[in-house]
Amino acid sequence: MVELTKESFEQEVHGSKGVTLVDFWSQSCVPCKQLMPDVHAMAERYEGKVKFCSFDIGLGRRVAMKEQVLGLPSILIYIDGEKKEHLTGEGLNAKQIEDTLAKYL
Numbered sequence: 420m421v422e423l424t425k426e427s428f429e430q431e432v433h434g435s436k437g438v439t440l441v442d443f444w445s446q447s448c449v450p451c452k453q454l455m456p457d458v459h460a461m462a463e464r465y466e467g468k469v470k471f472c473s474f475d476i477g478l479g480r481r482v483a484m485k486e487q488v489l490g491l492p493s494i495l496i497y498i499d500g501e502k503k504e505h506l507t508g509e510g511l512n513a514k515q516i517e518d519t520l521a522k523y524l
Contacts, residue, residue, distance in 0.1 A: 421471065424479065425478060425479030431470075432497055435497065436500075438469045438470065438496065438497070439471075440470070442471070442474070443486070445475065445491055458513075476491070488507070496520060
C-alpha cells in the first residue's frame with residue numbers, strides 16, 4: 420500500500436500505468452477505519468495487478484477537492500492515470516469495491 424502525500428499524488432496516481440486504486444480516508448472517519456482492513460487485504464490479494472494507495476485527506480484537502488472527493492470513505496479507481504470509478508458512502512463495502520475492480524482486470 421503506497422501512502423500518498425499531496426506532493427506525491429500526481430506522480431503516483433496520474434502518472435501511473437495500469438490500474439490504481441486510491442482509498443481516501445480521514446482519522447475522524449469511523450466507516451473509513453472499518454473499511455481499511457478490507458482494503459489492505461485486497462492490496463495483498465491483488466499485488467502485482469493493482470497499485471493500491473492510501474490518502475489521508477487531513478494531509479491534503481486540496482487534492483481531495485481536485486479529485487471531487489466530497490464524502491468518506493471514498494475509493495477511486497484510475498486506469499493509466501485517468502479516473503474511471505468513484506465509490507463512496509458510509510455503506511461502502513469490500514464486495515462493492517472488488518466487483519468494481521473486477522471490471523478492469
